[in-house]
Amino acid sequence: MHINMKYYIVSIGAIFISLGIGMLVGFNLNYDEEITKQQEAMIGDLNVRFEELKETNHTLEKDLKFLQENYDNSINFINKNVDSIIKDKLIDKNIGILSTNQENNYNEELKDVLTNAGAEVSFDITLMNNIFNSEKVKELSEVLQIEFKNSKEVLNYIVTCLKEDLAYDKLNILQEIEIIKINYISDSYKNYSSVVLAGGNNGELSEKLFNTVDKQLIEILKNENKHIVGVERSDSKFSYSKLYLDSKVSSVDNIETSIGKLSLVMLLEDSNILGKFGVGEDSDSLIPYKKQ
Secondary structure, X not given: OOOOHHHHHHHHHHHHHHHHXXXXXXXXXXXXXXXXXXXXXXXXXXXXXXXXXXXXXXXXHHHHHHHHHHHHHHHHHHHHHHHHHHOOOOOOOEEEXXXXXXXXXXXXXXXXXXXXXXXXXXXXXXXXXXXXOHHHHHHHHHHHOOOOOOHHHHHHHHHHHOOOOOHHHHHHHHHHOOOEEEEXXXXXXXXXXXXXXXXXXXXXXXXXXXXXXXXXXXXXXXHOOOEEEEEOOOOOOEOOHHHHHHOOOEEEOOOOOHHHHXXXXXXXXXXOOOOEEOOXXXXXXXXXXXXX
16 A cells, blocks of 8 residues: 555654653643642641641730730729829929910819829910911000010010019900910919920811911920920820920820820929820820830
8 A cells, every 4th residue: 555655744743742742741740749749738837837826816815915904904093093193293393384275175184183293383374366366466566565576476475474573464465355365373483494285286277376386385485494295185186296296395195084194294204205195196105204
């Protein structure tokens, strides 16, 4: 029988292709076996590590529960004993209160905290929103025969009055024009060495307000070598804590709580502590501590 060369070549090619396919299938079968062994080993290793992680997580949960219980017990203890803890911590200290927001309603609480800690409250003054009112500032200029160009000059006048005689009489003129509200001034107001700035704000222009009032006031008081601590409530929509720290002033962001009151006393007791303390997201710690 005559064999067609073309058929012969195709047949040989088909044989080689079949051999190649057989070899490839065999190789893949062996390769799949290796992959399966590797997968089984990896799964076994993952199971071991998973069990280790479960055990570690269980231990961490126990530790966290223990720490939370300790934290809750500590807070409860401070809540019940804050008055005895802060008693006499500020004895012989004269401290003033300046509220930079007329909406603040915790000045009386601040006064109680300072008094309970043994401090003498030198003054308690609230700055009213009219400090920004150009007409009111102009009226003040006319009454006092002193030209006030801006709110900083009014602030400077207030601080100046607090180191001179007859401060109440002088400041009462500002009160009559509704630029400030005098809540209290002691007979020994000139002896103050520290100031509590009651800040925090719920307005939209809060940073501008801080820069216009608090920041300027901090600069003026520091020039008088006064120790300053900023405080605010934890529900303030606009926190001043970072702005205070930028001005090198320590702050407490939960002054309405017992732990916040303790923090305030600790900061007034030790002027070398600098930081943001309280419950805010960027707070340095819950209560002040001095780094060694």
